[in-house]
Amino acid sequence: MKLTFLLLLAAFIGTNAVALPFQKLKNDTISAPFNKDFVYHVKKMHAEITIDGQIDEPDWLAAEKADNFYKVLPVDTGFATQPSEILITYDDKALYMAQIFYDTIPGKRVMESYRRDFSFGNNDNLLVFFDTFLDQTNGFSFGVSASGAKWDGTMSDGSAVNLDWDCKWESKTKHYDDRWVTEMRIPFKSIRYPSGSRKWYTNFSRLDLKANEKSSWAPVPRQFPTASLAYTGVMNFEEPLPKSKMMFSLIPYVFGGYSNDFEHGTGNVWKKDFGFDAKVGFSSSMNLDLTYNPDFAQVEVDQQVTNIDRFELFFPEKRQFFLENSDLFSGFGDNNINPFFSRRIGLDAPVLAGARLSGKVGNNWRVGFMNMATKETNDFLARNFTVASIQKKVFARSNFGFILVNKEYIDQPSDTTMYNRVAGFDYNLASKDNIWNGKFFYHQSFQPGNPDKQFAQGFGLTYNTKNLQLEIMQRSVGENYRAEAGYVPRTGYNYISPEVTYLFVPNKKVVSHGIVVDFRYYFDPDFHKIDHENNISYQFEFQNRSSLVFGYQDHFVELQQDFDPTHKSESFLPAGSKYNFGGAFINYTSTRKTLFNWNAEIAKGTFYTGNIQYITGELGYRYQPYVNLSVNFNYTDMKLGQPFEHTKMWLVGPKMDVTFTDKLFWTTFVQYNEQIDNMNINMRLQWRYAPVSDFFVVYTDNYLPGSWNSRNRALVLKLTYWLN
Template sequence: MDEPAWDAISTLPMVQYEPNAGEAPTERTEIRLAYDDTYFYCSMRAYDSDPNGVRATSLYRDRISGSDHLELLLDTYNDNETAYVFTTTPAGIRNDLEISNDGTGGTISSNTWLNRDFNTFWDAETTVTDQGWFAEIRIPFSSLRFQDTDGRVIMGLTVQRKVARKLERLVFPAVPPKTNFAFLRPSLAQKIVLTGIKPIKTLYVTPYVLAGHEQINALNDSGTGYDQRGEFQGNLGGDVKFSITNNLTADFTINTDFAQAEADDQLVNLSRFSLFFPEKRQFFQERASIFDFRTGGLSRLFFSRRIGLTATGEQVPIYGGVRLIGRMNTWDLAVLDMQTQRQDTIPSENFGVLRLRKRVFNRNSYLGGMFTSRIDTEGNSNLAYGVDGLIRVAGDDYLTLQWAQTFDSRFVDQAAADFKSGRLALEMNRRRRRGFGYTVGAIFSGPNYNPGVGFVDRSDFKYGTTALSHTWFRESGPFIWHKLEALGNAYLDNSSNYVLSSEYGAEWSFSRRNLDGGSVLVKKVYENILTDFPLAEGVVIPPGMYDFYRISGTYSMAVDRTVRTGAVLETGTFYDGWLHTLTLTPSWYQSKYFQLNLEYSYNYGIFDNRNEILNFHIARLRVGTALNRHISTNALLQYNGAQDLLSYNVRFRWNFREGQDLWIVVNSGLNTDRMAFTPNLPRTANRSILLKYIHTFIF
């Protein structure tokens, strides 16, 4: 950062993105870019009029936690859709993530455009002085994926500085806040041209060794109690990553293990449909967006949690597999093949995925296809194919379309010709948070649609949705923007066309000048229940047609505050009763050595006609501690009142260097209402302690 070579490079012209878009920075900021044949560099001299106000509230990898930071976005394929993001703070921690879908989403293509679990190899060093803080980022081109055309590489670039105490975000180029998180949209990035890049074809070999002990409680043969047994665990395996070319990477895995992945959140399902849990396992993270094939809402043709996990989240051992991801000219290519072991009544299975996608019409549009297979050793098979597209029609107006069809050997009466095993999703929306906005969508899902390697929340329906909105931006006053939206949707039965469920309402949302945000939503809900619907233990909604009204309000303080909270209050009639829900999400970044994050939800429902009461709490407490950037502990403590279960997941990490880690992971649970069951539950649920060492060799 103090090398004379940096002074010979011009600084980037930074402007405010928030709170006052387009205005000059309030703090002197010098950001410079450079590269050689193997690395891309970014340096920042972040001068500060109040050096004591510089914030560094975390020492844990991938956790910014309201710190000041330098952030670099690189659309390495120049596809205006995907990008890598690299962030560092005054404490020198590294945060990296992937962006897909141009950082946006609608009702069909919504959610998960931000992959926070992605990690790769790069370096960051920082220092804090009485003048401010200073940072340098070095990214090897071997950690990026890009296309070289006649010695030229075109990328999109966005650079940011965040002054946390002022809630001020500086950005280059001068990205206007026309959508949520516009500064993370690859299509709005500045185009840069690099020449003479000669990245090394790097081979990463990452073996692991694992040892531990697990305590299991199993019902005895007579069914009168539980027997406790202990099992020692030991395992060897590893991963290999090889960059075949600048834009084609192969990954191999043997005896795959995910012991260090964080436990799933405890959730309560107050709907009639399946809950969705995100993928947290590292092997499935890099360029995961290329495998993204949505078929409406949370449903998707490929869902990596189908591999090596049961429907309840229990691990199924994986023999190994291979993944190939890359780009050739305007084509994206991804191949995945994994083989699981037999476990109890679950046979050994092979999972295969082929994904192709090609840019068409313009730089913001593509057409693609996917094929998936799930074949077990007992002769059962599930095959699926799909075609999809994203078309930029004009300006910020986009058309999304998906068609998928499945073929399952267990459905002998399935007829492919009548589309009973198919699913079609269409959506037109405006990706802009200014002035008039809209979303119009439709889904058709056949009764036999069943992607064996995918996720489906509900099937056998027709669906339509419409949302119309208007957003106002204010140059002054308490609000940066506020939006009024009218929305509605309905699910219809395929055979009879009667309404299964619907929602209609209006929402007002806003962002304040201090970056707090909130909303108020009023809606009318209709549900047609055909069979008994168990809502919770002792609470069953009988068949019938129900109209009820709900109102909710949310408020969330700016994420850059060291002490902050969010709150959600929802109330109103619920089927033939009332349901009140309160959710609080306080956070305290006490220092870079210690932080607390709590998520608490209380649900109280009363159904007078049946004298039934729903009353339970859900709580998740995350405790983060760190001695330095290399040694840290993270604990996740959860209480699920609906299941009377208290559980904890504690992960100690000693990161010697990038790719070399020692993990100690402890998992356990306590049954808080043992006497409610016959036979009585053991006080302690299954418990395990695992030690895992990972070492990456780079060739």
């Protein structure tokens, strides 16, 4: 505890030492976006605006209109079928936005639910993207669906939006026969921007499912998302924005619960405790997050999958503390060589406390620092995790960065030295028009008693136009590379993967179609081939946004370790054995504008020593906007021959998501998984009784199929309140 306190204090002092005078942007170092001629002038307010969904105040009548939205999908030529208008104004405390989306096509507007951070493709919606630091890489996104559900997230990597970030803002949506209208008020203290700003980069995006169109104010090529910050327009404020002040938010929480692990005979265990999160905004661009005794029981449960792979599966981080500016910590390497993966923290021991500093220093520098401590358990010593990173923008939209990750055991025996460290360098390439993207990285691990070959290196380059996409990926990972706080499912290999996609865009009932050829080759350190996966497929995208893909996969594997493809047998395939197998597949995704929607993939072919066939997908039906019913499913049938038994495995996950209002939600998720002989029930009630303040009730039960005896059971109550 003493160590953690000192680390938090050091982080606090270090943050105060940041050279805040360098926060002011210098215009001569800012590169203009591709759509620099799309300019919106924001006038300052002269009276009050009531957020009621009625656009009738004088400041709205005087505001400039952003209209004439350009089509992005199904094709990026011409204007959208149905008109759209955006109005913006501001005062000394907040930004105000009004949206008017005209809609005269017969039929109900598509609105899935009232749930915050709605699914983009399942709702008519407005999304807004703000690049407040003019770097065309990072920013903030806000939006509303036709039901009035909110969307907010942080942006990184030029277009990625992380929706697990929430802030305080308000909106109101109203429906009329020929249009739907929203007013929004976003406090300046909820987002970060340079002191004295008079310019942001921005774009506005509309998804109109009834018209089968996606459109934007500043035009975006169809191969890119409308969130692409390379294609924003410019928003000029009439007067400089208010100078940011030091902000402080405290989020205390109390929680209590009951649990019983029947398998291990623990009996009834009752728990009550408290903790807090805190946010300290030292400037409009630098933020310190603190946490003590966090509890993550309210985090959504992972969707299970049937595992027939040889390597560890990846499940995304969902805990909010780790998510703001998360690319500064988790954006190094690539999907299969990541030196820091925050889910390693708290995976096998409770988190005691932590601090996270992140933000910008000056025009072109970003910094990140995280320090987390976990408690000692019967199985593990207390551990400390430290991550430090720095990133420098170069050229129009590229950057390079350095990262240092340290995992160290606390109060370890005097005759041992236990730690794991990784240092790395990454260069990320992004051209001004986003057509060229790439990455190069080199990482080195350090661990006592571990010999050489502790390196990981990778390179990638992508060329992306409307018709043609070319990609080349390369990796080399040393046999002794260890990133214990990261995600590295395999080591000791060299990898090369070229991919070619060519699309025809006729813009008829079939909007686009084309071929994809993908080769993936793995070699051992001596460049002897140990794996390949070659894929060829043909894809169709239809006017109603449904899609069809079919193709063939060819595999070769020389096992480096014993392997059981079923993950439930006592038999295995021996290391050193070689296999050639492959099969055909077909995948279909239906339109999302109908109340019933579905997707499915069917595959059949050879698999190691035998045959495999499977069907996987999801069925969904909505009673909009209150109830969403869905079932994800997977049926796998493997006949591997002796000594393996004929294996059939079902995974079925029915889910009911009820949004009574925009403040009261109830989710029930049941997952029956034959591969691990378990049925899990997870029920979660969330009441947002005040802005970003919640009361949660979470119930979890695991059963043993067959006898239906309970394996373990838990009930948790948690209350949070945001003070600022």
